[in-house]
Amino acid sequence: MIDKHLLKLRARDDVSEVEESLIRSFVSPATEIAAKKTIIRAGDRLSRSTLLLEGMMCRYKDLANGSRQITELHVAGDFVDLHSFTLKRLDHNIMAMTPCVIATVDHADLKRMTEEAPHLTRLYWFTTNLDAAVHREWELSLGRRTAISRTAHLFCELQVRLGIVGLADDKGFDLALTQVDLAECLGMTPVHMNRTLKDLRDQDVVEFRNRRVVIRDLARMRRIAEFSTEYLYLDREAR
């Protein structure tokens, strides 16, 4: 059930048997969430965090005029709101983008972890810092990359992150999002998103259709995106 979560952690550090059992003892039974459901709203007081087991979720913020910015996409294995453990309430919303399976962990258990399992604490601290690193890369995309580069970059990021949990390879990956969803990640309008995807398709770099990203030329996609995996911290280190 939490195997994808463990794959994500073990891509970055060792997780001992004892730690694995501790994690398992924290995790609630799995429940299902319908697509498009916002499960956490900005400002809600929270007493547990959500582990995404299957599906895709996002963090988003809205402006008064109705425009929306997705600030991060979450894939299976991600702790989507581990940061609520110290923040107590969130500054953003969390929504299921596809049908999802989740489990939860009580903040009381996490507090116990900080008192009794320092290495695991550091590892989970690390994963929230990883989310921040993704935020920074998106800031760079939104502030400085062109529409086509930004789009290629998102596909590069998802290919690596989904790859870690066995859901992507060099040929591509399933991605059950609409062009409107992508536009909300990439800070553009749906119309321009459509034209940018057409551009990438016409250049034989990558094709997004039927809820699947088909990578035609991974090297060129990465070149267009100026993609480097460094911000995803894929080295195994003692954290």
Next chain:
Amino acid sequence: MIDKHLLKLRARDDVSEVEESLIRSFVSPATEIAAKKTIIRAGDRLSRSTLLLEGMMCRYKDLANGSRQITELHVAGDFVDLHSFTLKRLDHNIMAMTPCVIATVDHADLKRMTEEAPHLTRLYWFTTNLDAAVHREWELSLGRRTAISRTAHLFCELQVRLGIVGLADDKGFDLALTQVDLAECLGMTPVHMNRTLKDLRDQDVVEFRNRRVVIRDLARMRRIAEFSTEYLYLDREAR
């Protein structure tokens, strides 16, 4: 010396006498850094973190074409790279924007903290999550706010963050940045930055001149920015 840092922490949670002594025992003597100096480069392996005592620093990432995105500004009292404790190396650079005074804390001491001071650990974990919240707000700005709203928003954020450490009030604050620096925060060109500042000045909202932000109409500035302090987590909570 670390009084501004304590002000920042105590704006969000209690810090006991014992914890304060522990922090003091970690912190190295202060040293000075010249303006424009990049003190940490992406990829460097790090064994200590930097506490900013006076001045302003930034985190930035560059693209191959030379364009730069500043992903966060740091004010006195901020731990500018506490996240390097778990990340081991950074995905971005850190530069002094003004002459600065810093101190450092060894990661070995922070590791001891995670083993012996769980509440302080959670509080510092919180501060890295606070940085991530700022990143998210900037993603929203870069992706969805107009140039004028984005600019007003940055001034609003700095006014609050500097206010916490006693360096800003409702009338304004000192800000020793150039228009190029601001442009690199806000994802625009220096020319457009200049015109946007002129726009805000002509509207009698806020004026940036002589390295000072003079706030003419705080309420209107916040309205233009669609600013809310929620993402800065100003409530005192048991973290």
Next chain:
DNA sequence: CGTGCCCTTGAGTACAATCAACGTTCGTGG
């Protein structure tokens, strides 16, 4: 088999970038 959601494309517009020139300020050395 219609209705709604998503995708696509065209036409016109606008916000911001680019290119270019000039002004201002300030530090420094002749």
Next chain:
DNA sequence: CCACGAACGTTGATTGTACTCAAGGGCACG
């Protein structure tokens, strides 16, 4: 003390990327 240069700021003219408005097509699902 003034001349000079460098960095920063300002403005105008032009270009271009992306937005807006609009219409129509494809496809899935009830």
